[in-house]
Amino acid sequence: MEISRMLRNGNTVTLRAKGNSMLPFIVEERDCVVLQKAEEFAVGSIVLACLPGNRYVLHRVYEMKGNCIVLMGDGNLHATECCRREDVAGVMVKRVRDGRVIDITSSSERFKAALWRRLLPVRHYLLFVYRGWMRQNGKLKK
Numbered sequence: 551m552e553i554s555r556m557l558r559n560g561n562t563v564t565l566r567a568k569g570n571s572m573l574p575f576i577v578e579e580r581d582c583v584v585l586q587k588a589e590e591f592a593v594g595s596i597v598l599a600c601l602p603g604n605r606y607v608l609h610r611v612y613e614m615k616g617n618c619i620v621l622m623g624d625g626n627l628h629a630t631e632c633c634r635r636e637d638v639a640g641v642m643v644k645r646v647r648d649g650r651v652i653d654i655t656s657s658s659e660r661f662k663a664a665l666w667r668r669l670l671p672v673r674h675y676l677l678f679v680y681r682g683w684m685r686q687n688g689k690l691k692k
Contacts, residue, residue, distance in 0.1 A: 551600070551604075551606060551639070553565070553585075553598070553606075553639065553640070554600070554639040554640075557585060557586065557587045557588070557598075557639050557640040558587065558639075560587055562584060562585065562586050563584070563585045563586075563640065564582050564583070564584050564585075564646070565582060565583050565585065566579065566581075566582050567579065567580070567581045567582065567583060567608075570625055570690070571607070571609065571623030571624075571625045571626055572596070572608065572609065572610075572623050572624045572625055573624060573625035573677060573680065573681070574624065574625070574666075574677070574680050575596075575624050575645070575654075575662075575663070575666070576596075576608070576624075576645060577647075577684070577689065577690065578690075580647065580648075580689065581645055581646065581647050582645070582646040582647075583596075583608060583642050583644070583645055583646075584642065584643055584644035584645070584646065584651075585598055585639075585640035585641065585642055585643070586640060586641060586643050587640060587641075588638045588639060588640050588641045589641075590641075591611060591638065591641045592611065592614070593611050593612065593613060593614060594610065594611060594660060594663050594664060594667070595610065595611045595641050595642070596608060596609065596610050596611075596641070596642035596654065597609070597610075597611055597619075597621070597638045597639075597640065597641050597642070598638070598639045598640040598641075598642070599619070599621060599631075599633045599637050599638045599639065600633065600637045600639060601631050601633055601637070606639070607621065607623070607631060608642065609621035609622060609623045609624075609626075609631065610622060610623070610624055610663065610667075612630060612667075617634050617635050618632050618633075618634070619632065619633050619634065619635060619637075619638060620632055621633065624663075624666060625677060627670075627673055627674050627677075642654060643655055
């Protein structure tokens, strides 16, 4: 993948979001994500990883067990993926929404992500309400 090569070479890459597996933090077709080389990442980081079958996902690191990196989309309720550390091509550092750049490494953004993780038991209800509100306001396609 060309993006992986660009990231390995130290370039910053900006992509338009596809899919809604990272709701409510990343919205399809509305948000852009800024990635950089994955030199360091931890639980809570959002990474671009290559999964078996050469399929790439942009999901949050949910758990790290040795060389196994467990990923889970913020919009997912149960589904996780596992990849190796060397399969992580890049780490997200910024989100661009409506022309506004948001540093996702800031303490406030890290707090929101940590809170969202703790809300996993009730995430189903929160996402139901959020998606309904987004559809009603024409901000969500699916």
